[in-house]
Amino acid sequence: MIMKTNKLFILSATLLWLAGCSAADDNAQQKEETAADSPSATEESAVEINEVDTSSLQFSTVEERLQLDLANAPYSGEQYEKDAVLEQMADQTEKQSAEAVYLEMLALAGEDYREFEEFISNVDTSFESASAQPGEVNGQGSPEQQVNIAVLFDSSGSMAADVGGIPKIQSAKEAVDSFVSGLPNSANVSLTVYGHKGTDKAADKEQSCEAIEEVYELGEFDEEQFTAALDSFSPAGWTPLASALASAQNHFDDQSGESENLIYVVSDGMETCNGNPVKQAEQLNQSGAKAIVNIIGFDVENDGQKQLKDVADAGDGTYSTVRNDQELKAFFEKETTRIINEWYQWESENLNKVYKSETERINELYDQETEFINATYDEETRFKELSYELEEAAEIDGAAVRKLISATAIDMRQFARETSNDLRKELRSGGNDHREETRDKAKEEREELRENGD
Known part of the structure; x- marks a missing residue:
């Protein structure tokens, strides 16, 4: 050097x-x-x-050229002054090698490409996995939430009454079984029964009001075990709705990590155990569990409907009244349809997230590539202009210098184009793979929901 x-x-x-x-x-x-x-x-x-030190500027590959530290080159970029550079290089002679001339040009007016080299070396072509289920998609990528669904089943004595010739408890059990079996496999479910002990007589009130039992513990759905849990109780006594809601909160509080907690109460009447289910539902919704309380009122008289609606409102949920077996089944079918539609929305949101991530990174690659290539053209033009001036004034071998200038510039542009193009292909391929996986999962979940609902 x-x-x-x-x-x-x-x-x-x-x-x-x-x-x-x-x-x-x-x-x-x-x-x-x-x-x-x-x-x-x-x-x-x-x-x-000041002496021009070119000892650290030798390179043999494009990557090495891009890594050269030229931050202190006094006449690079917008600071370029042709006359000042020529004045610095006025003692060049025909004995000076083309490489030596080129390196001195770099030291004085070369572009610093380290920012582009760092960018192109660290492009992330991976994609965030699709959220596990509906309700988890946002622009920043949220942690996967576990969906927990708790069914609170009123087994008070009034549930033994017939509606349309069928006992209310039988219709309710069949509807709940159909609904739960159609939930996504990723959802945890539980079944808590209340008022299923004692009788509706005053003498048995205390026993009945304390009868709250989780007959199917919160966890993955198992058809056989869940059906057995439904068959394990019969209509009996009073209606401790507030205590049943408090029990659900305890079960949710035992869960770790992020979760979405939903409660479905199936009841045919209002609280009869002196509890305050409205207050309890509000407390449940505002607790760490943030549970949403939905109420299905089955053949409920007016006063009972008002209380149950207030409970649902306090729990930030919905109240639905059903008068017979068909309407109860229709309610849960509607819930299944809602979940199917959520999977359509989930698919759309995840696809859009992938498209957005892919497009932003591809566009940034185009922007960085264009800026870099323009800088190489500017550098090439300036260096060739200097070579012509020095060729005339100092009799350097201008042709040899220009050949070196052109070869380096062409190699850098080719590297930028090929590398950027490869990264864009990788991003497009990865995006396509993720979109295909998302569509397949959404379709599979919807088909499973439809089959289970039939």
Whole structure:
């Protein structure tokens, strides 16, 4: 590598005016002495230019060129001044190699491409996995939430009454079984029964009001075990709705991690155990569980409907009244349809998330590539212009220098185009794969929901 020191000689002139009152001979002698001691108009004063160190600028690959630290090149980019560079390189001769000339151009006016090299080396072509289920998609990528569904089943004595010739508890059990069996496999379910002990007599009130039992613990759905749990109780006593809601909160509080907690209460009447289910539903909704309380009122009289509606409102849920077996089944079918539609929405949101992520990174690649290529053209043009000037003034081998300039610039642009194109292909391929997986999962979940609902 070449290291050189250029010297710039700056012409300076000083015009001395002398005044005197002495005789002509003395005046002439004084002028001669002054001229001998002072610089003349043609005397040169040497000012040394900072030496141009090219020892650290050698490279053999495009990647090495992109990694060169040229942050301190005094005339790069917008700071470029052709005359200043030529002045620095005024001592070039035909003995100087093309490489030495090119490296000195780099040291003085080369572009620093390290920012582009860092960008292109760290492009992330991976994609965030689709959320596990509906309700988990946002722009930043939320942690996967577990969906927990708790069914609170009223087994008070009034549930033994017939509606349309069928016992209410039988219709309710069949509808709940059909609904739960159609839920996504990823959902946890539980079944809590209340009022299923004692009788509706005053003597048994205490026993009945304390009868709250989780007959199917919160966890993955098992058809056989869930059906057995439904068959394990019969209509009996009073209606401790508030205590049943408090029990559900305890079960939710035992869960770890992020979760979406939904409660479905199937009841045919209002609280009869002196509890406050409205307050309890509000507390449940505002607790760490943030549970949503939905109420299905089955053949409920007016006063009972009002209370149950208030409970649902306090729990940020919905109240639905059903009068017979068909309406109860229709309610749960509607819930299944709602969940199917949520999977359509889930599919759309996840597809849009992938498209957005893919498009943003591809566009950024185009922007960075274009900016880099334009910078290489600017550098190439400036260096060639310098070579022509130096070829004429210093008789360097301009053709050899320009060949080196062109080869380096072409290699850098080819590297940028090929690398950027490969990364864009990888992003498009990854995006397509993720979209296909998302569509397949959404379709599979919807078909499973439809089959289970039939």
